[in-house]
Amino acid sequence: LLTDPVGPCGVILAEHLSLPSVYFLRGVPCGLDFEATQCPNPPSYVPRGFSQLTDHMSFLQRVKNLLFDTQNLFLCGFAIEPYSKLASEFLQREVTVLDLLRKGSVWLLRLEFVLDYPRPLMPNIIPVGGVNCAHKE
Numbered sequence: 001l002l003t004d005p006v007g008p009c010g011v012i013l014a015e016h017l018s019l020p021s022v023y024f025l026r027g028v029p030c031g032l033d034f035e036a037t038q039c040p041n042p043p044s045y046v047p048r049g050f051s052q053l054t055d056h057m058s059f060l061q062r063v064k065n066l067l068f069d070t071q072n073l074f075l076c077g078f079a080i081e082p083y084s085k086l087a088s089e090f091l092q093r094e095v096t097v098l099d100l101l102r103k104g105s106v107w108l109l110r111l112e113f114v115l116d117y118p119r120p121l122m123p124n125i126i127p128v129g130g131v132n133c134a135h136k137e
Contacts, residue, residue: 005033008080011100012087020105024128028101030076031069033109036101037122043069047117055117 001019003010005028014021027033027049034041047053048068053061084096105124112129121127 005101005104008083008087008097008100011097011104012083012090015087015095015100015103016091021103022106022108023101023104024108024110026110029079030072032076032080032098032101033107036098036104037107037125039122039125040120046119 001010001014001017002022002024003014004025005011005023006025011021011023025033028036031041033039043066044062045055047055047057048065051065051068053065057065080097087095087097087100107122107125108128109121109125110129111119111127113127114129
């Protein structure tokens with residue numbers, strides 16, 4: 001099942017139908033994509049979105065980056081919790097969205113390392129940057 005895991009209804013459906021899931025995404029809010037794929041993502045070295053920091057940070061900039069990362073913990077609860085309840089009710093067992101995301105077979109990541117910072121990728125993550133670009137002749 002090809003789905004975008006930002007709205008995890010497709011992920012829930014794939015689990016219900018016992019189908020392998022292929023995720024096509026730019027990024028999942030709250031860094032759930034890093035957690036689900038177990039990619040290293042230390043806040044002291046990887047700049048967070050909207051922080052306007054580079055990969056060369058001073059100590060105070062690293063602290064600022066860490067503070068940007070902590071707000072995700074609070075936002076995740078509000079954004080993802082309703083889907084966890086929906087999945088638990090629909091699948092008739094206790095499950096979280098993170099548990100469902102971990103079952104992804106292939107992650108097609110729309111990253112372009114010209115625009116984004118390079119990051120470690122797991123073997124089932126395939127960067128497909130540039131697929132949203134129009135072809136000009």
